[in-house]
């Protein structure tokens with residue numbers, strides 16, 4: 001599996017991830033009809049506790065964003081978030097709180113600088129995860 005992402009979206013995600021360090025950032029990945037991720041949308045990290053190793057997206061905010069994005073003829077392809085000083089893997093907590101119809105992009109942010117970036121697809125039972133290749137396009 002490969003996901004195609006506009007270079008500008010990767011840059012936006014990296015900028016967001018650096019700016020919220022040492023907290024996790026999160027946001028939505030927006031795809032066009034060809035399943036190409038063409039935009040990102042920043043979302044507040046709604047996790048009520050310490051945010052350096054957790055994130056949460058408010059369901060109402062997700063619902064509203066989904067409706068607005070659908071109106072424009074696009075769709076939400078997935079969610080991105082950052083891992084400050086931690087590898088770009090999908091954690092057990094992430095997996096248990098995932099939706100299996102989304103791609104999950106995780107950015108490692110060692111010492112505040114966004115680096116390793118990976119995309120993950122949860123299995124339908126959310127018990128395992130597989131990596132998908134990221135193809136950066138213009």
Ligand SMILES: [Zn+2]
Nearest residue numbers: 081083091094
């Ligand atoms: Zn995570």
